[in-house]
Each structure stands twice: as structure tokens, then as C-alpha cells.
Amino acid sequence: MSNMIVVSGLGKTYRLGSVEVPALLTVSFQIARGEFVAIMGPSGSGKSTLMNLLGCLDTPSSGRYWLDGEEVSQLDGNALAALRARKLGFVFQQYMLMARYSALRNVELPLTYRGVARRERRERALAALNIVGMAERTEHRPNELSGGQQQRVAIARALAGSPSVVLADEPTGALDSRTSAEIMNILQRLNREQGLTIVMVTHEHDIAAYAQRVLTMRDGQLASDAASRAQVVA
Amino acid sequence: MTQSTSLLERAPEAALPTSLLPPLEQEGSMSLWEVTRTSFDSLFANKVRSALTMLGVIIGVGSVVALMALGAGASNSITSQIQSIGTNLLFIAPGSFQQGPGAVSSALNLSLNDYDAIVALNLPVNGIAPSFNASASLVAAAADKQAMIAGTTPAYAELQSLTLKSGTLFDDPQARNGANVIVLGSTLAKDLFGGGQAVGQTVRVNGQPLRVIGVLNAKGGAGGGSVDMQALAPLKYVLDYFPNTRTADGNRYRLSSIILSVRDATDVDGVQGRLTALLRELHHLPGDGKKDDFTVLSQAAFLSTLNTITGLLTAFLAAVAGISLLVGGIGIMNIMLVSVTERTREIGLRKAVGAREQDILMQFLVEAIVLSLTGGLIGLALGGGLALAVTVAGVLNATVSPTSVMLAVGFAVAVGLFFGIYPAQRASRLNPIDALRYE
Numbered sequence: 001m002s003n004m005i006v007v008s009g010l011g012k013t014y015r016l017g018s019v020e021v022p023a024l025l026t027v028s029f030q031i032a033r034g035e036f037v038a039i040m041g042p043s044g045s046g047k048s049t050l051m052n053l054l055g056c057l058d059t060p061s062s063g064r065y066w067l068d069g070e071e072v073s074q075l076d077g078n079a080l081a082a083l084r085a086r087k088l089g090f091v092f093q094q095y096m097l098m099a100r101y102s103a104l105r106n107v108e109l110p111l112t113y114r115g116v117a118r119r120e121r122r123e124r125a126l127a128a129l130n131i132v133g134m135a136e137r138t139e140h141r142p143n144e145l146s147g148g149q150q151q152r153v154a155i156a157r158a159l160a161g162s163p164s165v166v167l168a169d170e171p172t173g174a175l176d177s178r179t180s181a182e183i184m185n186i187l188q189r190l191n192r193e194q195g196l197t198i199v200m201v202t203h204e205h206d207i208a209a210y211a212q213r214v215l216t217m218r219d220g221q222l223a224s225d226a227a228s229r230a231q232v233v234a
Numbered sequence: 235m236t237q238s239t240s241l242l243e244r245a246p247e248a249a250l251p252t253s254l255l256p257p258l259e260q261e262g263s264m265s266l267w268e269v270t271r272t273s274f275d276s277l278f279a280n281k282v283r284s285a286l287t288m289l290g291v292i293i294g295v296g297s298v299v300a301l302m303a304l305g306a307g308a309s310n311s312i313t314s315q316i317q318s319i320g321t322n323l324l325f326i327a328p329g330s331f332q333q334g335p336g337a338v339s340s341a342l343n344l345s346l347n348d349y350d351a352i353v354a355l356n357l358p359v360n361g362i363a364p365s366f367n368a369s370a371s372l373v374a375a376a377a378d379k380q381a382m383i384a385g386t387t388p389a390y391a392e393l394q395s396l397t398l399k400s401g402t403l404f405d406d407p408q409a410r411n412g413a414n415v416i417v418l419g420s421t422l423a424k425d426l427f428g429g430g431q432a433v434g435q436t437v438r439v440n441g442q443p444l445r446v447i448g449v450l451n452a453k454g455g456a457g458g459g460s461v462d463m464q465a466l467a468p469l470k471y472v473l474d475y476f477p478n479t480r481t482a483d484g485n486r487y488r489l490s491s492i493i494l495s496v497r498d499a500t501d502v503d504g505v506q507g508r509l510t511a512l513l514r515e516l517h518h519l520p521g522d523g524k525k526d527d528f529t530v531l532s533q534a535a536f537l538s539t540l541n542t543i544t545g546l547l548t549a550f551l552a553a554v555a556g557i558s559l560l561v562g563g564i565g566i567m568n569i570m571l572v573s574v575t576e577r578t579r580e581i582g583l584r585k586a587v588g589a590r591e592q593d594i595l596m597q598f599l600v601e602a603i604v605l606s607l608t609g610g611l612i613g614l615a616l617g618g619g620l621a622l623a624v625t626v627a628g629v630l631n632a633t634v635s636p637t638s639v640m641l642a643v644g645f646a647v648a649v650g651l652f653f654g655i656y657p658a659q660r661a662s663r664l665n666p667i668d669a670l671r672y673e
Contacts, residue, residue, distance in 0.1 A: 055586070057586060057667050057670075077590070077591060078591060078592075081585065081589060081591075082261065082588065082590065084586060084587065090586050090587065096586075098583070100275060100276075100279045109583075109584070110588050112268050113263070113584070113588040113593060114258070114262055114263075115263050116258070124258070128255060131255075159254065159255060160255065161258050161588075162254065162258045190254070
């Protein structure tokens, strides 16, 4: 099985004025195609920095990063944007839906930036909404949907462009435990049944338990890399 | 395409999740149509704000278009009035236009003797009309009126294309002998005699009774300077009975003007030169040094001067209106900057899902241009409407020229581009991580 993500000696240093703040020291790991990995760690451990680097939202200060066989650590802003559109799907804690767009149009958004024609865009968005069980609410706006429904729309948006990896940043952080379980079930089944590669940041052990593998960060370094202790199976 | 259609046909209640979407190989960028649609959506989401932002451009473009139309209309109206008099006319007036206020004393320096000398030159002209103009009080049976009276000869009416509505004009002998008659302008006749018959009635002018022998046709033109508000009387009568008709030395009669109609347009310059030479000699001005104490003005020169003045005035007004357009542009920039800050998270999201810098730049730039262009078109409609209203009301024949349309709309778009680029650049350069985290 080939590796979806290969990270080698990845480091990131922020410059605050004249002070250099190392946020990520040297991190190396691999994530196989079809894996569901949780990244945990206390705040300030570097997990957000790592997530931004994995999401191609930021460029590393040192080390190398291959995503789906492509080296991305040296790419510039526009190439990274194109890469995000093609290979990554994002799920955020705060859903990040456009308030004035319908669910359907929110899901279409990443496709518009790839120049997908209107009809195909619509079809793919409807199909993606169908996958997350939101086929009945395509014309609703975010404020007409519950938190769980909004997060489903956000997952549909992440799926619309057939990404290589879905990156979920605290996907249940704003949800109650019952809705969290629903969302995690969706992610887990996408991973188990369809082989979708998922990397998720969370600070809750219950949520991390849905993943197959947990990377724990501490002080900018990988503290442990272990199989999920008691994997929840939906 | 067919693959995704088959996905849709799957039963919605099927166990979740069903299957992933087929891979999408397409790589491209957002179409301009999509960018425009996005921009319109954003602008419609803030209708009141967008409308207020446009107002600056609406007022700017509207006033530029309206003022240019009114300026052109006024210029055309003045030009056509002057051309209706004839373009081969030469005016001689006392005093020099170049001398300014210092010319008061020499302003008395056009005399009946000058007129006689000009007639004696035997110039190639259709006619020569001397006149002495003065204000006088006209008293009729039922009304009285202060009006300008031109003491002159029949040639005056001919050269100014004045025609009679009723009655007759005085003839040359009457002009020379100073007959007690008067010809009234149409408005003046109405003011003095109402709707009744004016011809045959008597008007007391400065106390002396004059018989009305004719009423002129209306000539149009605005204000007290219009011929319609004036009266014509025999030259000799006015010179004899009006005050201050003598030159400073008391030996000669003064004239307010002499009008000549040159027979052939090509002779205008030559005649003008001969007149100048003659008058300088008569007024004892040496060949060099002292300036003319009179002015010989050709209609053509007058017209071009006038066009220069109205053109300048129009340009000046349009420039003032242009400043309001500039202020409107600053308003657009201001609102776009606010909008960029407000939508920081939106920008972050768009970047996260694949928007490149130029996609964001285009989105905000198109928003600014849509604002300014829509404002420009509305302003154009309002300015054009105002010009039309003025035309329909009969005040002026104001026409919106294609040039002013292109200028106004082009300027509006340029304003949008110029003031939109900075906010758009700020938006496009936002760091997606910071933007996503922005509260």
C-alpha cells in the first residue's frame, strides 16, 4: 500500500518581531492511503501548525512533505491553492459555511475554483450532499440548519472534489455528544467503506477513538504514534 | 458526467455513506461569469450599503453628464442666436475691450462724424447702421415701462434681421430729421398696451409724445438685452432729445455703436482693417504707441470668443462635477476596505478550498467595478433625464453627446478600477490561516 502522506523532518519557525518561535521542531511520519489518523496534543503542542502544513495552508521552514506522491514543500502560493482544490478537503470546527449561500452552493464552492461547468458542479454537489444524508435540504441556508446538519454540509463540501485526503480540524468541537457521534460515524464509514484517507485534529480521547491511529504531539515534536486504544466502531 | 448522474439516481435513504464521488481530474480556474455572479451576490447581500456607495458615483456621473449637456445646449443656443443675425457683421464700439476699466473716458469716443466718414469710404457693404442706445421711461395710457431705446436708421432693423409684425418702420428721411415716431419690440408693446392695438397710439418718452408706427416681430432671446424688450426711434430724435448725447468737447454727437454688414465674407478682414485705420486717423492716434480707443469686432471673432468662454465654463463645471466622482470613488474604496475586513473569514475559506490570489483579487475588483459601473449607468440615466427635462421644458436644447456618455461611463469604470485595486489586493494577500482564524 502506498503512502498518502510522507513527512520528513518537517519544521516550522514563526518570527514574531525579532524573536523566532519554533512551533514545530522536526517531525517525521507517514500516513498510508486509506488510513484514519487522529492528531492529539495539548494547545501549543504544534498540532495546529502541523495541520496547517498538512493542509498546504502554510509552507514549512525545514523538512519535506509529499502529498499523494507530489512533493509540496517547495510550492508557491498559487500552486498550493491549486493543490488544495485538487487533493484536499477541509472540515472545520466552526463549519465555515457561506451564510448567504444555500447548502448546495456551499458544496459547489470548491468546484467553482476548479472551473467545473455548472451542470457537473451541481450534480457532484447533489451527490456529495446525498452521501452525508443532506439530499433533502439542498436549498436551505446554514442558519436554517442545525449544527450537525451544517457540519454534514461542510463534509459534503470537502468530498465534492474527490480529494485524496480529508483534513478535519476539531470537527465535533462545536457539537453535543450525540451529534458528535453522528458526524464521527459518517467520517468513520467514509474511511472504512470507501477507503477515504482522513487526518483529524482533536483534543478529545472519545473522538480520537474513532480513528485507527493516534499521533500525539508535545512541545513541537511527535510524542507518540500508536494504534487507537479502544477503537469505536459505529 | 454520466457517472455523477447515476450517483444521483441512488435512493436517498440508502445507508450512509453510499460511495465516494468519482475522481475529478479537471483543473482550471473560476470563469469570469462565476466571478461576476459571486460579486453580485455579495453586493445584493448588502443592498443598502451598495446603494449608498453607488450614490457617490451616481451624483458624480449624473452631474457631469447633465452639466455637459446643458453647457452644449447653452453654447448652441447662443451661437444660433448670433448666427441668425448674420455672420458678416462688423460692430464698432467706443472704447477698447483690452483697456478694461481705464477706458471709461475714451468710451465717449465714437461720434456721428465717424459714421459719416465711414459712409464716405464707400465700403463693399450691404448697409451701415449707427445707433445711440439709452434707457428711457416709456409712458402709455395704461402702463409705463423703463426700456432701452435705440436711436438709429432703418438699416439697423435690416442688419439685425428685425421684421415688423404690424405698422411700418420709419424711413431714412425720418431718421435723419428726427420724426416723433417710435417702433416697439413685441414684448414692450404688450407690456404697454396689453393685447390692444399699439400702432397709432402715443407713448411719452422722457416726457415727449411719440407716435407708435410699428411693432416688431418677436425675436426671442432672454432678459432685458433682448430686442423684444427694446424700442427703435429715429437717430436724430434720440440725439436731440436724450441727455448726454454730446461728446466731451460738446461739438459732436456720440454713438453707442455702428454696425456694418459686409457684402462678401472674404472682405470682412479687409473692411475691418480699413475701418481701424480710418478711426485711428479720425481720433488722432499715432501710427504706433497708443492703443485704439474703439473696438472693431467681427461677428466671427465674437462667436469664437463666445465659444471659447462657454467651452471653458462647461469644462470647468464638468471638472467640479468630476471631483464629486472622485469623492464617490473614495467612498467605494472605503466600503471595499470595510468589506474586506468583514469578510476575512470568507476569504480564508475561499483560499482554503482552492481560490488563488488572482481569484480573490478579481472577485473584489469586479465588485468595485460593478458598483461604479452601475452607479455610472444610473447617473447617466439621471443626467440624461435632467437634460431631457430641461429640453422638454423649453429652457434649453440640452443634448447628451456620445462623447460625454463615453467619458462619464469610462471615468466611472476607471474610478472603480483605481479605487478597487487596493482593497482587492489586500484581500488577495490575506494569509489563509490568519483569515480562517479571524473572529
